[in-house]
Amino acid sequence: MFKYEMRVRDYECDLQKVVNNSVYQNYLEHARHEFLLANGVDFAELAEKGVNLMVIRVELDFKKPLGSQDDFYVTVEVQKESRIKYAFIQHIYHKEDDRLMVSGKAIGLAVSLQGRPMACPELEGLIATEPV
Amino acid sequence: MFKYEMRVRDYECDLQKVVNNSVYQNYLEHARHEFLLANGVDFAELAEKGVNLMVIRVELDFKKPLGSQDDFYVTVEVQKESRIKYAFIQHIYHKEDDRLMVSGKAIGLAVSLQGRPMACPELEGLIATEPV
């Protein structure tokens, strides 16, 4: 199971003194890209070649807020959603006590320069073989 | 129907030359706060008083990407989700031709300083009387 550790930066917190909701999407995206890289799939390099990995749907459940300087980790697993769609199942846990802070699901697919959805063999190898 | 106009700023675009996915959540949040303000509900003032309006779930469908300097508008409608939960139904349309770029749903509720969900009469008045 892929895990990526991060720490809340103060500028990510808002008026309510907790991490702004949109920032969790940043965390999840960064963890996905690290997950892809760790598996030999380079998001920026693919974009350079004209293969854009795009997210078409996101669902986020905010359970508990992260605050200033909290340490946390993000998990990533991939499930196949359809022939060309992949679901990234992601959770954010507080590092101190492993409590669940945010759970998310991002549906992604590969899109050509012309904006056409396309098969992406690079993603095929990432499917979790165990039920997640 | 509440509408709020904005324009893409270049720093909101990423490597893929389109608005980064997490930025749409910024747009939706800002439009919600403008909607609340237009209806006499001040998010920052409530936070000051210890009433935090919190989003507990977000769903976003990315239909088409916005790019550099695009003009767009965000719509906001509120539906009641349960006794204390409110669903903000939001759409982002390109200003040029009114095509749908992103549709979103944010479930929110009011939370006391102690972290307790609470009734929020300020939100009650916002419910759309027409089906959305």
Place this chain on the structure above:
Amino acid sequence: MFKYEMRVRDYECDLQKVVNNSVYQNYLEHARHEFLLANGVDFAELAEKGVNLMVIRVELDFKKPLGSQDDFYVTVEVQKESRIKYAFIQHIYHKEDDRLMVSGKAIGLAVSLQGRPMACPELEGLIATEPV
């Protein structure tokens, strides 16, 4: 004198309940790009053609903080700094009473795809003819 109006968005405020310092650089950049566009220079289009307008130095003086939902405007003027360098002199004023909130200076130049500084006739026409 070029002026561009904006409003603080709540997500731009941080733990201290005022706009985070780095966000002013976003405001200044966006106002510069609007200034360039208003003068027929398209930052994103130039980037597409391999001409990157780059900022090599920034100076910012934070006089007063902007807060939640404040309306403000940004001014932009250009001075020539050297044969290929341009200084964008920018000020952020509160809209309510025109008080100065931030003053900034950004030194920019055009850079080719190979990373070489280059003359940029598009910028030449922007020089303020009056002393600023």
Place this chain on the structure above:
Amino acid sequence: MFKYEMRVRDYECDLQKVVNNSVYQNYLEHARHEFLLANGVDFAELAEKGVNLMVIRVELDFKKPLGSQDDFYVTVEVQKESRIKYAFIQHIYHKEDDRLMVSGKAIGLAVSLQGRPMACPELEGLIATEPV
């Protein structure tokens, strides 16, 4: 000499495929807060108590751009600028070959709830005893 390591996240890169200029201020701020914490000064806790550490001036020289997934580190040193002002001298180096990417200077001071500059013994202990 304080050093703090980070890695570029893809969402921090913009249309020009390099880290957006304003993001370096985020990096510098986060490194400063880590430096303060490492020296027993908690930025968020002080804000809670009504002592806001504020930056009143920033100077940034962008030497080379950081790109997707680059590893880098930020150094922090403090010099006394006046009786109540402190200069944070900061550099960003690429981790691979220690080349200088950005150098910055942030002038800060402590401000009371009433907005008055005040002495801050917590900062006094941070002064580099060696010339920087």
